Amino acid sequence: MLPKELAELTGVSVRTLHHYDKIGLLTPQKDDENGYRHYSEQEVDKLQQILFFKELDFPLKKIKQILDDPSFDKSVALSLQYRLLTEKKKQIETMLKTLDQTIKNEKGEITMTNEEKFTGFDFSTNPYEEEAKKLWGDKAVEQANANINKMTNKEKLTIKESFDAEFRSLAAIRTLHPASDEAQLRMDHFFHYLNDNHGNIYSLEAFRGLGEMYVADERFTKNIDQFGDGLALFLKEAMKVYAEKN
Missing domain, CATH: 1.10.1660.10 (Multidrug-efflux Transporter Regulator; Chain: A; Domain 2)
Known part of the structure; x- marks a missing residue:
């Protein structure tokens, strides 16, 4: 064609x-x-x-990252898109009702409360983005764990010591602004460090998804924050900035 x-x-x-x-x-x-x-x-x-x-309000850069990801599953994506577009349809219908009520309010036919004036508006995080993080972020973590499980006990101890040193280094900058030049330089190092040690399995979207998991999963948060209070949250925000900028 x-x-x-x-x-x-x-x-x-x-x-x-x-x-x-x-x-x-x-x-x-x-x-x-x-x-x-x-x-x-x-x-x-x-x-x-x-x-x-x-x-679903995804920027082109993120669409490319997702479609280029080797773990992308079209059938799963279609199912998610159907569900989320249905939810979006419901939201639009709610907003249309709010608009109709607003028109009546302007004509003096009804009186709306301030809360009613904003019914249907939603400025929260893109819901599909959250689903994508679970799909493409979690899979990278699963692959990383599978790679580690293939190692000998001595190799596992070596990589644990290496990761502990990496997180101690990251903890030292956790008070910086996540978008600062120094923090982003460390994120670049961390991104390549993870891929060097796990066989290049982290795309930028998976890297961002991993950061989300550091906060969403209490096990991750507990293990990471032992190197410094608030480290998991700092990494989540800094990794998000890095993925978006690159």
Whole structure:
């Protein structure tokens, strides 16, 4: 399918398709004979995934990270997208009701309380992002644990001592602002340290998901905070900044 044909089919402009190609999000095939670019059925399906993610307010950078992740499961993603778009539909319906009530309030037909004026608004964290962290973040942790379980007792002791030293080093900067240059420089070291010791299994999204788990899972929090009170929370915030910036 040619770019123009795909644009007409989906409503996505040719210019947008060119942008997706430029950033490596959706790359068409090139015909060696005539030089034309065309999209295969697989790429058409991938565009559908991209548009579902966009409808759930995911930025393009994060969409690319998720689709490029080796652990990405399309069937799981589709199920989640269906559920979350259904929830979004309910939220929109609630907001429409609030809007209708507001119109009546303006006409003097009813009187709304301040609480009622904001019914349906939700500025919390993107729900799909939380699900993605569980899917792609947790899987990286499981893979890391599997790699450790293959080690001998001596190798396990060596890596434990190495990790303890790493967390002691991180604890020393936990009072810094998570977005500070020094903190982010340490996050860059930590990101590569984890991948060097676990076989390059952490994508940026998985790295961020790991940081979320440091706070969400009490076992992680307890083990990490033994190196310094508040270290788990600091790492969560600093790892989030690092993943978003890179």
